[in-house]
Amino acid sequence: MARKVAVIGGGIIGATAAFYLSFLDSNHQLAITLFDDGTGQATKAASGIISPWLSKRRNKRWYALAKDGAAFYSKLVADAQLGSDAYQQTGTIVTRRAKDALEALYQEAQIKVAHTPAMQAVQMLSSQEVAQRLPFLTNPPAGIFVKGGAKIDGAVFIDHLLSRAQQNGVTLKRQRVTFDARGAIETTDGPELFENVIVATGTWMKGTLEPLNYLVKVRPQKGQLIDLTVSEHQRAGLPVLMPESLSDMIPFDGGKLVVGATHENDGGFDLQATSAAEATLLGNAKTFAKRLSANQITGVRVGTRAYTDDFAPFFGHLPNNPNILLGGGLGSSGLTTGPIIGYLLAKSIVDHQLGDWQRYTKSVSQYVI
Structure with missing residues (x-):
């Protein structure tokens, strides 16, 4: 039985x-x-990024789990026969505000990529090179490109x-x-x-x-993301932008751009979208793409994460x-x-x-x- x-x-x-x-x-x-x-x-409710290697977190257990979790995706995608609409490996661009901090991060990335096959390769990009990879940006930052980074439509x-x-x-x-x-x-x-x-x-x-x-x-933490239409003719396979201390920008094929997410510790189980979060996320995105406007927002998604102490x-x-x-x-x-x-x-x-x-x-x- x-x-x-x-x-x-x-x-x-x-x-x-x-x-x-x-x-x-x-x-x-x-x-x-x-x-x-x-x-x-x-x-x-999430559009997520698989790129844990240059995180500021220093919890060794978390990093071991995240590192192996990122590498595990190649097996999962093959076993479940997942398509590019669910998972797409397009690389990620990680930034730091200070030039010396970015250079130090690049040195760390070079050490890690040598014994982390899932990262594939790393490359320092100037702001002009970032603009070439993300053409909708008007004020692109310099950053580190991690080839093995990926994005997911949750x-x-x-x-x-x-x-x-x-x-x-x-x-x-x-x-x-x-x-x-x-x-x-x-x-x-x-x-x-x-x-x-x-x-x-x-x-x-x-x-x-x-x-x-x-x-x-x-404990619950509320998270909100906004979806925007960038361009119907935006080219496919754009990388993710992970700017320091601001919202991530995740471009999907077909001109869809996702910005987020918020981390609202007082939001609890409330699943209502708020205009304040929408304005914050759009403002963060406009730091790098000033031509974005509220009329390009096509939706707001809301979920509740679980956090431990x-x-x-x-x-x-x-x-x-x-x-x-x-x-x-x-x-x-x-x-x-x-x-x-x-x-x-x-x-x-x-x-x-x-x-x-x-x-x-x-x-x-x-x-x-």
């Missing part, structure tokens, strides 16, 4: 986990159900993964669920017991685990219950770190063996008590 496995949450961790549970289950020994209602999901990415998972036999139920006191999942059809469960409900994890008397130490993701099994696995606290690096977490959790269920993940994360008991 097939072993029943549930994935709660269809964001970047949950969707990847559901896909790999079905992909790795070559003997069809698992009956996999994914529960998700999609409300406030950070991934679907909503398309999730839809593709879930579609592949369903083709492999995963059952998708569009509903929000929680546990009851005995560990069964409360569904609209009544309580249901599963032999293994992956919980990846982001900042809603508190409510998911509350019936089991666990306290999850995550030390800004680090966590994953592993629920304290005292190895059959319930967790992954969360991704913060703003979720599109980089989420897929590899989903893969590792899925693989541990398929292999009947928990992995040694100490190089990537502290114990779950640091975040769930």
Whole structure:
């Protein structure tokens, strides 16, 4: 009889986990159900950047996870047969305001690229060279081009993964669920017991685990992005601009430009777009592209990220219950770190063996008590 496995949450961790549970289950020994209602999901609201190597963050576990997460994408894209509308490796341009800081960063980049194959190559670009690569800019900064950097359309990415998972036999139920006191999942059809469960409900994890008397130490952070039309004739394959202390600018094929995202710690679970955030994001973009105007904005997307006190993701099994696995606290690096977490959790269920993940994360008991 097939072993029943549930994935709660269809964001970047949950969707990847559901896909790999079905992909790795070559003997069809698992009956996999994914529960998700999609409300406030950070991934679907996001357009993200896969380029962690020159981050200012100095958390060694986070960097190991982000570095391996970026490298993992080549496997995921091949396994799930993802198209360029979901994932596109066009390179990233990272800037620093001060010339000496940019030169120091370039020295760091040269050291890292020597032992980080996923970076592929790095190149110092003058402001004129940046303008050649991003022609819609009117005031381009100098920067460092990282060839291996990539960009993702979060909503398309999730839809593709879930579609592949369903083709492999995963059952998708569009509903929000929680546990009851005995560990069964409360569904609209009544309580249901599963032999293994992956919980990846982001900042809603508190409510998911509350019936089991666990306290999850995550907090919500609101994030908003704006979509603009730059030019119907904009050439394809433009790189991402990651300016220091300002909003990222992510150009997509077809003349679409995404700017963001905000980091609103007081925004909580509010999913309403605000004119203040729209003005801030447009103002940040106009620092480098002064011809942009509000009438080019085609939409605002809003999501809620989950953050931990030390800004680090966590994953592993629920304290005292190895059959319930967790992954969360991704913060703003979720599109980089989420897929590899989903893969590792899925693989541990398929292999009947928990992995040694100490190089990537502290114990779950640091975040769930």
